[in-house]
């Protein structure tokens with residue numbers, strides 16, 4: 001039966017390595033003041049640097065897990081610690097045949113959200129605000145300094161994880177064992193599941209606060225997303241660096257069409273466009289790139305915020321993709337990362353749908 005237990009975080013992961021036959025633990029490693037990155041821990045000593053709650057997403061971890069399971073499943077048992085949006089992205093990548101879950105024990109973090117890159121890397125503020133961030137997490141309050149998509153994220157409970165590391169509304173973290181495999185693991189380690197397998201009241205309250213923020217965010221983006229002129233004003237300063245697609249866990253093409261020779265224009269092409277339009281903006285095709293990216297992946301966008309963090313021009317990329325993604329996903333009645341069984345809308349043909357497009 002499902003249940004929960006309060007165990008010191010590094011003790012639990014050490015026991016996985018030393019007693020349960022796990023060869024590795026993948027998670028956030030904090031090193032030095034305000035610095036953190038993902039690591040594969042293979043011994044108990046290094047696990048002292050594991051800090052799953054540190055408010056930074058150095059990359060969407062689903063991309064890292066995809067790298068080491070792209071060709072085949074992990075040959076060894078590995079525990080991977082993911083935030084909720086990272087787990088949802090991983091499920092999408094499994095469906096896209098770019099990751100394997102076999103041999104992975106999924107530990108999901110009940111996510112308090114993360115800070116923008118700028119705050120962590122440029123202003124070096126992560127350490128300074130970490131205490132206040134953890135206090136807010138323990139009380140289930142909406143921490144003000146989070147990235148906008150995190151403040152608007154109501155799906156922060158990783159529903160598909162084997163085990164949830166829950167800290168919202170709790171002074172100490174609690175491990176919630178959600179699947180049969182996880183419960184068997186607890187039994188084999190002699191962990192008694194004497195707490196109920198449920199979210200705290202503060203966690204549900206935080207969900208409501210985030211939904212309220214989401215409503216404002218969506219209204220704000222929609223007021224700017226007004227046809228092609230709205231897109232131009234939102235993406236007008238885009239320099240076509242494609243950072244947003246390189247860091248996106250869902251941008252699945254191994255060879256991106258927008259980086260292919262198709263877009264290496266010869267002088268003649270520029271001349272033709274100048275003759276037709278007069279003065280042209282360079283780089284060209286920035287809106288085409290964003291629209292193309294949207295049509296490829298917006299049904300699977302998990303609103304993780306990576307694209308916005310990586311944008312050097314401070315364009316609200318993830319907010320736009322969230323709003324467009326939410327609408328498309330609702331249209332196809334699809335929730336990315338919810339279920340491995342639910343087929344991807346892009347690979348599913350339904351004869352009887354979208355008739356309004358035919359009539360338009």
Ligand code: SF4
Nearest residue numbers: 084085111113150153
């Ligand atoms: S979007 Fe932010 S709050 Fe939501 S799961 Fe991801 S990191 Fe956490």
Ligand code: SF4
Nearest residue numbers: 248301302304305307
């Ligand atoms: S488009 Fe942006 S927010 Fe959506 S999954 Fe990709 S990186 Fe995350």
Ligand code: SF4
Nearest residue numbers: 238239241242244311
């Ligand atoms: S990261 Fe920003 S500047 Fe670069 S392509 Fe994406 S939106 Fe444009």
